């Protein structure tokens with residue numbers, strides 16, 4: 001397990017690299033350039049500016065997230081080949097700075113979704129991200145986007161890039177006739193085009209699951225169950241086509257058995273990295289993000305780490321979202337303190353498992 005942390009860059013993140021470096025066991029980052037629009041080439045100078053800073057802080061940057069895929073690729077429109085060429089250039093550019101894994105998703109239009117970015121947890125006064133399907137009723141996607149950007153306290157939110165969402169209404173209309181099967185075929189086309197480039201440059205693509213783990217606003221979503229992930233992996237037969245297993249995204253749906261998913265795809269060698277966090281169920285399609293501690297939520301955190309230890313021990317991991325605690329003000333989900341606690345909890349589980357295994 002290589003423990004990492006998400007960092008949005010000097011201008012965009014309230015957390016500093018120095019603080020991240022001081023979290024015990026932190027090997028590096030899962031980085032991103034949060035100002036890039038889907039479809040654009042990530043230029044070498046831009047990548048260098050980010051990664052050189054990370055290296056100067058004595059942290060690695062072998063994983064990059066949120067290299068977003070242009071909607072034309074997902075919809076199979078005429079310009080997709082041009083955007084795919086851009087994507088291939090980005091892969092090569094990132095690889096030349098030592099990037100080994102790229103995390104992305106193939107979700108139509110809307111990335112992850114919450115109905116409240118800072119819901120008060122009465123028991124202890126902390127705040128966390130919250131989702132209630134009932135609150136979406138009567139809400140148009142546009143109203144939801146407005147609410148999300150208002151709730152983000154001025155911080156950019158990954159997946160909610162203003163440029164991408166400006167044409168939301170039009171894009172939603174274009175998706176009206178899209179079925180999961182057509183979306184998967186467009187996905188296969190994309191993979192067939194880019195995976196040879198990944199193989200050439202030693203980069204592995206890691207698909208992030210849908211969050212929450214069900215369709216929203218009638219859009220087809222194809223990455224929220226064990227069988228969905230099986231179909232995705234079957235689209236292209238290469239170890240460079242892999243998954244980013246996100247426990248909190250898949251775990252929003254109680255029927256998803258996360259340890260079993262990790263065990264299955266870990267054994268197959270198709271997990272490149274993991275996002276690990278816990279979720280507290282509060283009713284049908286109603287949940288909030290909890291601390292990483294198993295007893296604070298409903299996921300089996302030990303089972304998840306044990307499955308990883310047994311089947312894919314070398315993957316990159318990061319604590320995923322955290323709550324806002326100790327009066328911290330920052331990007332919802334991405335405060336320093338609770339994520340640092342999460343990193344320590346995961347490493348504690350790992351150490352215990354490692355000790356029991358070796359001293360058996």
Ligand SMILES: [Mn+2]
Nearest residue numbers: 246249275320
């Ligand atoms: Mn995630």
